[in-house]
Amino acid sequence: MEAGSLFRRLFRSRGGKWLLAAILPVMAVLLWQAAGTDGALAGGALPTPDRVWSAWITWAFGKAGPMTLSPYIGTWADNxxxxxxxxxxxxxxxIVVGVPLGAVLGWSKWVAAMVDPSIQWLRPVPITAWLPISLAIFGIRDFGAVFLITIGAFYPIVINTTQGARDVEKSWIRAALMMGARPIDVLMRVVLPAALPSIFTGLRIGLGIGWTAVIVAEMVAVKSGLGYVLWDAYYVGRMDIVIADMVSIGLMGFLSDWLILRLEYSVLRWRRMQSFNG
Amino acid sequence: MGTIRFSGVSKIYGGPTGVRALENVDLNVAEGEFVALLGPSGCGKSTLLNLLAGFETLTDGVLSFDGTSISKPGPDRGVVFQEASLMPWLTVWQNVVFGPQVSRVPRSVYEPRAQELLRLVGLEKFHDALPVQLSGGMRQRVGIARALVMQPKALLMDEPFGALDAQTRLSMQELLLDVWQRLKTTVLFVTHDIDEAILLADRVCIMTARPGRITRDIAIDLPRPRSIEALTSVEFIHYKATIMAEMRGAHAHH
Known part of the structure; x- marks a missing residue:
């Protein structure tokens, strides 16, 4: 069988797609392993994959004895x-703030003229710049991290929702009005569903930023979580835990994005069929 | 119920140049009458319909529906749009009952009515289909059912069959004749198709562009109930010749 047709068959089957996706990471891990000597790389700064793996196993499943104080035994799932x-x-x-606000912004020129400039003016301020304020107001507490994640996720959600609401077909709104819809009906039953594809785009971007924000926040503003462990492990020289932590973050971001995609898949059946037919 | 009265209506679109979409239009439509607005694109016939629907506001003149002036859209004037404009995320059934639901009509009232209308337009088997799964003609049937379920006093149709192929258009025209024969709702029907205007309407109002105005109002005395056979009758051809001459004449003035 020639290589081209084998590739096509791989691409079409479900298992084949997984296989294709695995090629790059597997190669990277093998190269990384091969480049290291004595279980270390870059003059001992980086551990090889096997060291990372065993540290991860201990971090995830290890049972701490009564006399051990290591924070890297059996604490993975908690963090x-x-x-x-x-x-x-x-x-x-x-979502609670961004979606309704975005819908109203896209729908009402007046509200947009009043609120949109402020949003655009605050948006360039990065999440990291909000850290001092968050610390000053909430202290080293859970809500400080939540606050930063909310700020980070808010912008893409509100902007994409606004865009989606603005692009609603005028004739759908006219049809709804012709059938006796009140403004609230138009907003809830026409503008919001019509904007859903854009809203989902915003959700995906927002969730990605949410994971960035939680790591930043935990490095500074709280004493638990993957971000805290990452920084803490670096301070005590546990690069194996640092790398295991990074992979965990990537995995969580990937999984949560997949969840949103599943949700989008079931909610936007009409949209999917539209692109299929058109 | 369902009487329409345009008197001296003008519509100028904003901007420094100010496009005169309609100028001094007079038009009366009696209860239960079927009137076609016929003209080239850009003659303001859709604007006329949008004013009556309450989607746009007039610049000058008086426009009343059943004696009261129009301020906003409402279920007493059902609109059928050019490309149906169904909500793509709602099923056929959900599209049809959208109006009764937002208007707080009790389910026991609207459900049998909506069922009956879906039967009337021949879509009872497509209850749960999404608009994207339907052909253009079927979508427009839903559009008609959706407008009629509110029991409007007038039906405003904006080139509803313009995007359909010739054969589908004929069957839709037949369906509309049949529906109108039963319900006898006032209809204002915008089209650029001469045959369609004569076949459907009691009166054909010919419009010209820039500025948009009605130049002729021709009564069509073909017997009712009509079917598409009327298209080949001698009287039909006669009306068609008259209208074509009129439209060509109107064009020559420019």
Missing amino acids: LGYSAMRVAKGFALA
């Missing part, structure tokens, strides 16, 4: 959970 909860809370808050 993962803390970070995930913060992202979930901050993301939910960003």
